[in-house]
Amino acid sequence: MQITPLATDADSARPAAAFGACWSCRGPVAAAALFCATCKAIQPPQPLDHFARLGLAPGFDIQVPVLDQLYFGFQRQLHPDRFANAAPRARQISQSQAVAFNDAYETLKSPLARATYLLALRGLPIDGEGSHTIRDMELLDDQLERREKLHEAPDAAAVEKLAVAARSDAAACLGEISAAFAAGNLAAARLATLRLKYLDKFADEARNRRALLALKSEPA
Amino acid sequence: MAYSEKLIDHFENPRNVGAFDKGDDSVGTGLVGAPACGDVMKLQIKVGPDGIIEDAKFKTFGCGSAIASSSLVTEWVKGKTVEEAATIKNTDIAKHLALPPVKIHCSVLAEDAIKAAIEDYRKKHA
Numbered sequence: 001m002q003i004t005p006l007a008t009d010a011d012s013a014r015p016a017a018a019f020g021a022c023w024s025c026r027g028p029v030a031a032a033a034l035f036c037a038t039c040k041a042i043q044p045p046q047p048l049d050h051f052a053r054l055g056l057a058p059g060f061d062i063q064v065p066v067l068d069q070l071y072f073g074f075q076r077q078l079h080p081d082r083f084a085n086a087a088p089r090a091r092q093i094s095q096s097q098a099v100a101f102n103d104a105y106e107t108l109k110s111p112l113a114r115a116t117y118l119l120a121l122r123g124l125p126i127d128g129e130g131s132h133t134i135r136d137m138e139l140l141d142d143q144l145e146r147r148e149k150l151h152e153a154p155d156a157a158a159v160e161k162l163a164v165a166a167r168s169d170a171a172a173c174l175g176e177i178s179a180a181f182a183a184g185n186l187a188a189a190r191l192a193t194l195r196l197k198y199l200d201k202f203a204d205e206a207r208n209r210r211a212l213l214a215l216k217s218e219p220a
Numbered sequence: 221m222a223y224s225e226k227l228i229d230h231f232e233n234p235r236n237v238g239a240f241d242k243g244d245d246s247v248g249t250g251l252v253g254a255p256a257c258g259d260v261m262k263l264q265i266k267v268g269p270d271g272i273i274e275d276a277k278f279k280t281f282g283c284g285s286a287i288a289s290s291s292l293v294t295e296w297v298k299g300k301t302v303e304e305a306a307t308i309k310n311t312d313i314a315k316h317l318a319l320p321p322v323k324i325h326c327s328v329l330a331e332d333a334i335k336a337a338i339e340d341y342r343k344k345h346a
Binding site: 194201 | 260279281
Protein backbone atom coordinates (compact mmCIF):
# COMPACT_ATOMS: atom_id res chain seq x y z
CA MET A 1 0.00 0.00 0.00
CA GLN A 2 1.36 3.32 -1.07
CA ILE A 3 0.98 6.35 1.14
CA THR A 4 -0.77 9.27 -0.51
CA PRO A 5 1.87 11.68 -1.79
CA LEU A 6 1.32 14.63 0.54
CA ALA A 7 4.84 15.87 -0.12
CA THR A 8 5.43 17.21 3.38
CA ASP A 9 7.65 16.12 6.19
CA ALA A 10 4.56 16.18 8.31
CA ASP A 11 3.40 12.64 7.58
CA SER A 12 5.50 11.25 10.37
CA ALA A 13 3.58 13.39 12.87
CA ARG A 14 0.25 11.98 11.73
CA PRO A 15 -1.28 9.19 13.76
CA ALA A 16 -0.54 5.63 12.66
CA ALA A 17 -2.71 5.19 9.61
CA ALA A 18 -5.76 3.05 9.91
CA PHE A 19 -7.37 2.12 6.63
CA GLY A 20 -10.83 2.78 5.30
CA ALA A 21 -12.52 2.37 1.96
CA CYS A 22 -12.34 5.05 -0.72
CA TRP A 23 -15.84 6.42 -1.45
CA SER A 24 -15.03 6.54 -5.15
CA CYS A 25 -13.11 3.38 -6.09
CA ARG A 26 -13.90 1.35 -2.94
CA GLY A 27 -10.22 0.50 -2.58
CA PRO A 28 -8.40 0.74 0.73
CA VAL A 29 -7.21 4.21 1.69
CA ALA A 30 -5.22 5.49 4.66
CA ALA A 31 -7.61 7.16 7.12
CA ALA A 32 -5.54 10.34 7.29
CA ALA A 33 -4.96 10.57 3.54
CA LEU A 34 -6.32 13.53 1.63
CA PHE A 35 -6.43 11.62 -1.64
CA CYS A 36 -6.94 7.99 -2.58
CA ALA A 37 -3.62 6.58 -3.80
CA THR A 38 -5.41 4.49 -6.42
CA CYS A 39 -8.07 6.68 -8.00
CA LYS A 40 -6.77 10.05 -6.70
CA ALA A 41 -10.23 10.97 -5.39
CA ILE A 42 -10.28 13.47 -2.53
CA GLN A 43 -11.18 11.90 0.81
CA PRO A 44 -13.48 13.40 3.46
CA PRO A 45 -11.91 15.03 6.54
CA GLN A 46 -11.14 12.65 9.38
CA PRO A 47 -11.77 13.42 13.04
CA LEU A 48 -8.20 14.56 13.74
CA ASP A 49 -7.14 17.20 16.21
CA HIS A 50 -5.94 20.48 14.69
CA PHE A 51 -2.27 19.64 15.21
CA ALA A 52 -2.53 16.22 13.59
CA ARG A 53 -4.56 17.65 10.70
CA LEU A 54 -1.79 20.07 9.83
CA GLY A 55 0.96 17.56 10.56
CA LEU A 56 2.34 19.25 13.67
CA ALA A 57 3.32 17.69 16.96
CA PRO A 58 0.85 18.90 19.63
CA GLY A 59 2.39 21.62 21.78
CA PHE A 60 2.23 25.34 22.51
CA ASP A 61 5.54 26.25 20.90
CA ILE A 62 5.03 26.10 17.19
CA GLN A 63 6.88 27.95 14.48
CA VAL A 64 4.35 30.15 12.71
CA PRO A 65 6.31 30.10 9.39
CA VAL A 66 6.19 26.28 9.49
CA LEU A 67 2.46 26.40 10.27
CA ASP A 68 1.94 28.78 7.33
CA GLN A 69 3.95 26.58 5.01
CA LEU A 70 2.03 23.44 5.95
CA TYR A 71 -1.34 25.15 5.74
CA PHE A 72 -0.73 26.81 2.38
CA GLY A 73 0.62 23.50 1.06
CA PHE A 74 -2.65 21.76 1.95
CA GLN A 75 -4.70 24.68 0.73
CA ARG A 76 -3.10 24.48 -2.72
CA GLN A 77 -4.14 20.83 -2.94
CA LEU A 78 -7.67 21.71 -1.87
CA HIS A 79 -8.20 24.83 -3.95
CA PRO A 80 -11.76 24.96 -5.39
CA ASP A 81 -10.34 25.53 -8.89
CA ARG A 82 -8.93 22.02 -8.79
CA PHE A 83 -12.41 20.63 -8.29
CA ALA A 84 -14.32 22.88 -10.69
CA ASN A 85 -14.94 19.97 -13.05
CA ALA A 86 -15.00 17.25 -10.41
CA ALA A 87 -17.99 15.16 -9.37
CA PRO A 88 -20.41 16.97 -7.02
CA ARG A 89 -19.40 14.64 -4.18
CA ALA A 90 -15.70 15.49 -4.65
CA ARG A 91 -16.50 19.21 -4.80
CA GLN A 92 -18.46 18.93 -1.58
CA ILE A 93 -15.65 16.99 0.12
CA SER A 94 -13.05 19.54 -0.99
CA GLN A 95 -15.13 22.24 0.67
CA SER A 96 -15.45 20.37 3.95
CA GLN A 97 -11.70 19.66 3.87
CA ALA A 98 -11.02 23.36 3.30
CA VAL A 99 -13.24 24.24 6.26
CA ALA A 100 -11.45 21.71 8.50
CA PHE A 101 -8.01 23.04 7.51
CA ASN A 102 -9.09 26.68 7.91
CA ASP A 103 -10.45 25.91 11.37
CA ALA A 104 -7.22 24.17 12.37
CA TYR A 105 -5.08 26.99 10.98
CA GLU A 106 -7.04 29.84 12.57
CA THR A 107 -6.99 28.08 15.94
CA LEU A 108 -3.28 27.30 15.94
CA LYS A 109 -2.13 30.63 14.52
CA SER A 110 -3.41 32.71 17.44
CA PRO A 111 -1.44 32.00 20.64
CA LEU A 112 -4.53 32.53 22.83
CA ALA A 113 -6.70 30.22 20.71
CA ARG A 114 -3.85 27.69 20.54
CA ALA A 115 -3.35 27.65 24.33
CA THR A 116 -7.12 27.42 24.89
CA TYR A 117 -7.39 24.56 22.41
CA LEU A 118 -4.40 22.71 23.82
CA LEU A 119 -5.84 22.94 27.35
CA ALA A 120 -9.15 21.49 26.14
CA LEU A 121 -7.25 18.76 24.31
CA ARG A 122 -5.42 17.91 27.55
CA GLY A 123 -8.69 17.78 29.48
CA LEU A 124 -8.39 21.11 31.33
CA PRO A 125 -10.64 23.51 29.38
CA ILE A 126 -10.80 27.16 30.50
CA ASP A 127 -14.48 27.53 29.71
CA GLY A 128 -17.40 25.24 29.39
CA GLU A 129 -19.03 22.80 31.75
CA GLY A 130 -18.39 23.46 35.42
CA SER A 131 -15.97 26.33 34.90
CA HIS A 132 -18.27 29.21 34.01
CA THR A 133 -17.24 31.27 36.97
CA ILE A 134 -13.81 31.84 38.42
CA ARG A 135 -12.87 33.23 41.80
CA ASP A 136 -9.16 33.78 41.35
CA MET A 137 -8.75 36.90 43.50
CA GLU A 138 -5.35 37.93 42.20
CA LEU A 139 -6.43 37.73 38.58
CA LEU A 140 -9.81 39.39 39.14
CA ASP A 141 -8.50 42.17 41.39
CA ASP A 142 -5.93 43.03 38.75
CA GLN A 143 -8.55 43.03 35.99
CA LEU A 144 -11.00 45.08 38.05
CA GLU A 145 -8.31 47.67 38.69
CA ARG A 146 -7.39 47.86 35.00
CA ARG A 147 -11.01 48.19 33.93
CA GLU A 148 -11.66 50.92 36.52
CA LYS A 149 -8.63 52.86 35.32
CA LEU A 150 -9.74 52.44 31.72
CA HIS A 151 -13.23 53.64 32.59
CA GLU A 152 -11.78 56.74 34.24
CA ALA A 153 -9.12 57.45 31.59
CA PRO A 154 -9.68 61.07 30.55
CA ASP A 155 -8.09 60.99 27.10
CA ALA A 156 -6.66 58.81 24.33
CA ALA A 157 -3.12 59.15 25.71
CA ALA A 158 -4.18 57.72 29.09
CA VAL A 159 -5.96 54.83 27.34
CA GLU A 160 -2.90 54.15 25.21
CA LYS A 161 -0.72 53.98 28.32
CA LEU A 162 -2.99 51.31 29.82
CA ALA A 163 -3.08 49.42 26.52
CA VAL A 164 0.72 49.41 26.29
CA ALA A 165 0.99 48.01 29.82
CA ALA A 166 -1.57 45.31 28.99
CA ARG A 167 0.29 44.36 25.82
CA SER A 168 3.54 44.00 27.70
CA ASP A 169 1.82 41.88 30.38
CA ALA A 170 0.28 39.74 27.64
CA ALA A 171 3.72 39.14 26.16
CA ALA A 172 4.97 38.02 29.58
CA CYS A 173 1.92 35.75 29.82
CA LEU A 174 2.90 34.04 26.56
CA GLY A 175 6.30 33.25 28.05
CA GLU A 176 4.64 31.78 31.15
CA ILE A 177 2.25 29.67 29.06
CA SER A 178 5.09 28.33 26.97
CA ALA A 179 7.19 27.46 30.02
CA ALA A 180 4.24 25.85 31.82
CA PHE A 181 3.31 23.63 28.86
CA ALA A 182 6.96 22.70 28.37
CA ALA A 183 7.18 21.68 32.04
CA GLY A 184 3.90 19.77 31.80
CA ASN A 185 2.36 22.04 34.43
CA LEU A 186 -1.17 22.26 33.04
CA ALA A 187 -2.63 24.10 36.05
CA ALA A 188 -0.10 26.91 35.62
CA ALA A 189 -0.69 26.93 31.86
CA ARG A 190 -4.42 27.22 32.48
CA LEU A 191 -4.04 30.14 34.89
CA ALA A 192 -1.70 32.04 32.56
CA THR A 193 -4.08 31.38 29.64
CA LEU A 194 -6.99 32.76 31.65
CA ARG A 195 -4.96 35.87 32.38
CA LEU A 196 -4.09 36.19 28.68
CA LYS A 197 -7.78 35.88 27.81
CA TYR A 198 -8.64 38.69 30.19
CA LEU A 199 -5.81 40.85 28.84
CA ASP A 200 -7.04 40.20 25.31
CA LYS A 201 -10.52 41.31 26.35
CA PHE A 202 -8.97 44.37 27.96
CA ALA A 203 -7.23 45.26 24.69
CA ASP A 204 -10.63 45.14 22.94
CA GLU A 205 -12.15 47.38 25.57
CA ALA A 206 -9.24 49.83 25.31
CA ARG A 207 -9.76 50.04 21.54
CA ASN A 208 -13.46 50.76 22.01
CA ARG A 209 -12.72 53.34 24.66
CA ARG A 210 -10.19 55.10 22.47
CA ALA A 211 -12.64 55.22 19.57
CA LEU A 212 -15.25 56.70 21.88
CA LEU A 213 -12.85 59.35 23.20
CA ALA A 214 -11.76 60.23 19.66
CA LEU A 215 -15.40 60.73 18.70
CA LYS A 216 -16.06 62.97 21.69
CA SER A 217 -13.00 65.14 21.08
CA GLU A 218 -14.00 65.86 17.49
CA PRO A 219 -15.33 69.39 17.03
CA ALA A 220 -19.07 69.32 16.40
CA MET B 221 -33.84 39.07 19.61
CA ALA B 222 -35.38 41.96 21.53
CA TYR B 223 -34.28 42.51 25.09
CA SER B 224 -36.93 42.98 27.76
CA GLU B 225 -37.82 46.41 29.12
CA LYS B 226 -36.68 45.42 32.61
CA LEU B 227 -33.28 44.38 31.29
CA ILE B 228 -32.82 47.58 29.30
CA ASP B 229 -33.93 49.65 32.31
CA HIS B 230 -31.37 47.99 34.60
CA PHE B 231 -28.68 48.36 31.95
CA GLU B 232 -29.40 52.01 31.20
CA ASN B 233 -30.09 53.02 34.79
CA PRO B 234 -28.08 50.58 36.88
CA ARG B 235 -28.96 50.70 40.59
CA ASN B 236 -26.40 50.77 43.38
CA VAL B 237 -23.22 51.18 41.37
CA GLY B 238 -20.25 51.75 43.64
CA ALA B 239 -18.19 50.17 46.37
CA PHE B 240 -17.88 49.81 50.13
CA ASP B 241 -14.66 49.49 52.06
CA LYS B 242 -13.97 45.78 51.82
CA GLY B 243 -11.98 45.91 55.08
CA ASP B 244 -15.15 46.92 56.98
CA ASP B 245 -16.41 44.05 59.16
CA SER B 246 -20.04 44.66 58.21
CA VAL B 247 -19.20 44.33 54.50
CA GLY B 248 -19.10 41.12 52.47
CA THR B 249 -17.37 41.25 49.09
CA GLY B 250 -17.85 38.85 46.19
CA LEU B 251 -15.54 39.07 43.20
CA VAL B 252 -16.18 36.67 40.35
CA GLY B 253 -15.38 36.42 36.67
CA ALA B 254 -16.63 34.67 33.57
CA PRO B 255 -13.61 33.59 31.57
CA ALA B 256 -15.70 32.80 28.47
CA CYS B 257 -16.47 36.49 27.97
CA GLY B 258 -13.81 38.19 30.09
CA ASP B 259 -16.36 39.69 32.48
CA VAL B 260 -15.55 40.85 36.01
CA MET B 261 -18.27 41.34 38.62
CA LYS B 262 -17.86 42.75 42.13
CA LEU B 263 -20.85 42.65 44.43
CA GLN B 264 -20.85 43.87 48.03
CA ILE B 265 -23.35 43.70 50.86
CA LYS B 266 -23.46 45.82 54.01
CA VAL B 267 -25.05 43.92 56.86
CA GLY B 268 -26.58 45.48 59.98
CA PRO B 269 -26.17 44.06 63.51
CA ASP B 270 -29.59 42.37 63.12
CA GLY B 271 -28.34 40.34 60.16
CA ILE B 272 -30.39 42.37 57.68
CA ILE B 273 -28.68 43.55 54.49
CA GLU B 274 -28.89 47.34 54.75
CA ASP B 275 -27.25 48.20 51.47
CA ALA B 276 -25.60 46.61 48.46
CA LYS B 277 -23.28 47.87 45.75
CA PHE B 278 -21.86 46.43 42.57
CA LYS B 279 -19.37 47.14 39.86
CA THR B 280 -19.52 45.02 36.73
CA PHE B 281 -17.37 45.21 33.66
CA GLY B 282 -19.07 43.13 31.04
CA CYS B 283 -22.06 42.97 28.75
CA GLY B 284 -25.43 44.60 29.35
CA SER B 285 -26.96 41.39 30.68
CA ALA B 286 -24.21 40.99 33.28
CA ILE B 287 -24.67 44.61 34.39
CA ALA B 288 -28.45 44.22 34.57
CA SER B 289 -28.19 40.91 36.49
CA SER B 290 -25.91 42.36 39.15
CA SER B 291 -27.96 45.56 39.39
CA LEU B 292 -31.11 43.49 39.96
CA VAL B 293 -29.44 41.37 42.65
CA THR B 294 -28.36 44.45 44.63
CA GLU B 295 -32.01 45.61 44.59
CA TRP B 296 -33.33 42.22 45.60
CA VAL B 297 -31.03 41.66 48.56
CA LYS B 298 -31.65 44.98 50.30
CA GLY B 299 -33.86 44.48 53.37
CA LYS B 300 -33.37 40.71 53.27
CA THR B 301 -31.54 38.61 55.82
CA VAL B 302 -28.25 37.05 54.76
CA GLU B 303 -29.97 33.66 54.80
CA GLU B 304 -32.74 34.87 52.51
CA ALA B 305 -30.26 36.45 50.13
CA ALA B 306 -28.37 33.17 49.91
CA THR B 307 -31.43 31.53 48.32
CA ILE B 308 -31.42 33.75 45.22
CA LYS B 309 -31.25 31.55 42.15
CA ASN B 310 -29.89 32.41 38.75
CA THR B 311 -33.11 31.11 37.22
CA ASP B 312 -35.10 33.79 39.08
CA ILE B 313 -32.76 36.49 37.76
CA ALA B 314 -32.93 35.13 34.21
CA LYS B 315 -36.73 34.91 34.38
CA HIS B 316 -37.21 38.39 35.79
CA LEU B 317 -35.00 39.99 33.13
CA ALA B 318 -36.17 37.59 30.40
CA LEU B 319 -32.56 36.84 29.50
CA PRO B 320 -32.08 35.14 26.14
CA PRO B 321 -30.56 31.63 26.37
CA VAL B 322 -27.08 32.80 25.32
CA LYS B 323 -27.05 35.22 28.27
CA ILE B 324 -28.09 32.79 31.00
CA HIS B 325 -24.47 32.57 32.18
CA CYS B 326 -24.67 36.27 33.16
CA SER B 327 -27.33 35.37 35.73
CA VAL B 328 -25.14 32.49 36.92
CA LEU B 329 -22.34 34.99 37.45
CA ALA B 330 -24.64 37.25 39.50
CA GLU B 331 -25.78 34.30 41.67
CA ASP B 332 -22.16 33.30 42.22
CA ALA B 333 -21.28 36.91 43.09
CA ILE B 334 -23.92 37.22 45.84
CA LYS B 335 -22.93 33.78 47.18
CA ALA B 336 -19.27 34.82 47.27
CA ALA B 337 -20.20 38.07 49.06
CA ILE B 338 -22.19 36.15 51.68
CA GLU B 339 -19.32 33.66 52.13
CA ASP B 340 -16.91 36.54 52.66
CA TYR B 341 -19.25 38.16 55.21
CA ARG B 342 -19.69 34.86 57.08
CA LYS B 343 -15.96 34.28 57.16
CA LYS B 344 -15.54 37.62 58.89
CA HIS B 345 -18.09 36.59 61.50
CA ALA B 346 -17.18 32.97 61.99
